[in-house]
Amino acid sequence: MAFVGVDGIDVDAGCTTHDDAEARANAALVKIARHTVIVADSSKIGRITFASICPLDLVDQLITDNEADPQAVSRLEAAGLRVVLA
Numbered sequence: 001m002a003f004v005g006v007d008g009i010d011v012d013a014g015c016t017t018h019d020d021a022e023a024r025a026n027a028a029l030v031k032i033a034r035h036t037v038i039v040a041d042s043s044k045i046g047r048i049t050f051a052s053i054c055p056l057d058l059v060d061q062l063i064t065d066n067e068a069d070p071q072a073v074s075r076l077e078a079a080g081l082r083v084v085l086a
Contacts (some may be wrong), residue, residue, distance in 0.1 A: 008047035023051035055072035
């Protein structure tokens with residue numbers, strides 16, 4: 001199981017970060033994990049940053065805070081992502 005922090009998560013762009021080396025390391029973790037959980041506060045939802053980590057279809061779950069925009073959460077869920085508001 002991989003827990004990955006991101007700087008952006010978007011339905012179209014997937015998971016992104018500001019640093020290319022971090023993106024490559026996180027992509028390697030996602031690739032070998034049986035289950036991937038993205039951890040991101042609500043300000044990261046709908047945001048796209050510099051380096052791609054992975055598309056959403058490689059992610060099983062997103063854990064975010066209760067301030068997440070309901071429409072953005074609905075879009076992520078419609079794309080097949082399980083979203084947990086904590």
